[in-house]
Amino acid sequence: MKSDASIVHITADSRSKANCSQCSLNSLCLPLGLNQSEIEKLDGLVNSDIKLKPNETVFEQGQKFTKLFAIRSGVFKSAQIDSEGNEKILGFYLPGELVGLDAIHEETYKTNVTALDTASVCSIPFDNLTNLTASIPSLQLQLLRMLSKEINDVHTQILNFGIEQRLAAFIYTLSLRYQERGYSGTHINLAMPRLDIANHLNMAPETISRLFKRMQADGLININRRELIITDMQKLKDLAGCIPGQE
Amino acid sequence: MKSDASIVHITADSRSKANCSQCSLNSLCLPLGLNQSEIEKLDGLVNSDIKLKPNETVFEQGQKFTKLFAIRSGVFKSAQIDSEGNEKILGFYLPGELVGLDAIHEETYKTNVTALDTASVCSIPFDNLTNLTASIPSLQLQLLRMLSKEINDVHTQILNFGIEQRLAAFIYTLSLRYQERGYSGTHINLAMPRLDIANHLNMAPETISRLFKRMQADGLININRRELIITDMQKLKDLAGCIPGQE
DNA sequence: CGAATCATTGATCACAGTCAACTCTAGTGG
């Protein structure tokens, strides 16, 4: 809505340690690795602070693609509706992550991206962004990296066979992502209902319940409704099995 | 499908073959949309015609990423080995497709890419490529599109629930990809054994057999070992359910 | 030809989905 001074994730002088204060370090952040003047250029084309209420969409499947969106606060789900009207949840997005990358290919948003709670995003016009990347090599590289990471992430989802492994991997990667962003990696408030988790992992919500129960009995986690506490990260990781990028 | 060359085929004159001698037409092709002199620059950094025998790898999981590879001939599988040594096949690649995109993020190849039969690829040093994309906007865009498409493709894999749907979708998309490349979309010689298909689709090879049998009984296909003939494309598509990018 | 690999077919069984009932919590309004 407005373009005030400090945008995407960066206030210039707090960059010192990590390059990207807002989404605190990590390789997911677009402005990572840029210098001050480059960041200002990037800021110039970002429209920050679009507020969303629970259940509002950032964009919808089939709309023409013009902008990427960076999540500032809140949690989002990304879902596709098939020919029979069934919703399939492809993933969840946390603050600092970029949505809309899968829309570049055909210039059409491929999913509905919906806020799970009150949230805010900033928009980045794609044309302007690609103009800018042409003159800032490290920005181009970072954008490519983020697309590449998205491929990796989806691959990771595919890797897990058993239901327990799938759920464990889901929780574990969620924990990692929160940690990377400076939140607690052990005390997590699940933003999404069981039904959404079940949908995303291709399981019945009842199964989720039973698995949570078992994992709690095994001392891995402590869960009460949406409040999740990871009590044994190592065991959880082992159970999750194949997580990429580690070791 | 091809009748609307609108989206990707930017300023399409008669360039399909002309532009991309290596991998013949289609929107997956890197040099698409370039002019003659730009193509020459791109050619300058491509090391073409690396031959591979069946079972040889293009690169292996864990190796340092330096190059992308474009498939010239043959079929490849991309697989990840987990901590217990199990192989999981993430996808198959046909001529004209680009492999290694998921390695950009951490500058490490994340999978083993293996030739299923005798095959050939060309290598594209990534650093040189990104240097070039900075001065050729349409090349940059095309690269981003290809990454974005890969995200879409992987999403598509996740979408299908039932086993029959999964297998149908697998065959159907395979058919589409062959078609796009000028091969027959109905007469397909499967390059991979049942075991690989089963692995990739998370099913038992016996189940694949039974499903093929059923689909044949239903008049969708005709299959004998590796020889697959699609006899009712529409029904197959319907069965496959949610395929993106169509309609 | 036999050996080896790949594919098919049949019989059995376990795991996870479905159905149904119940509990808990938050929100509403008298």
Added chain:
DNA sequence: CCACTAGAGTTGACTGTGATCAATGATTCG
């Protein structure tokens, strides 16, 4: 403040689907 409701989550009993085990059939290659 309590009663009531609606929605989410949990629990239990049952069932069906697809994996597993085991044997047979087809194809290629030395």
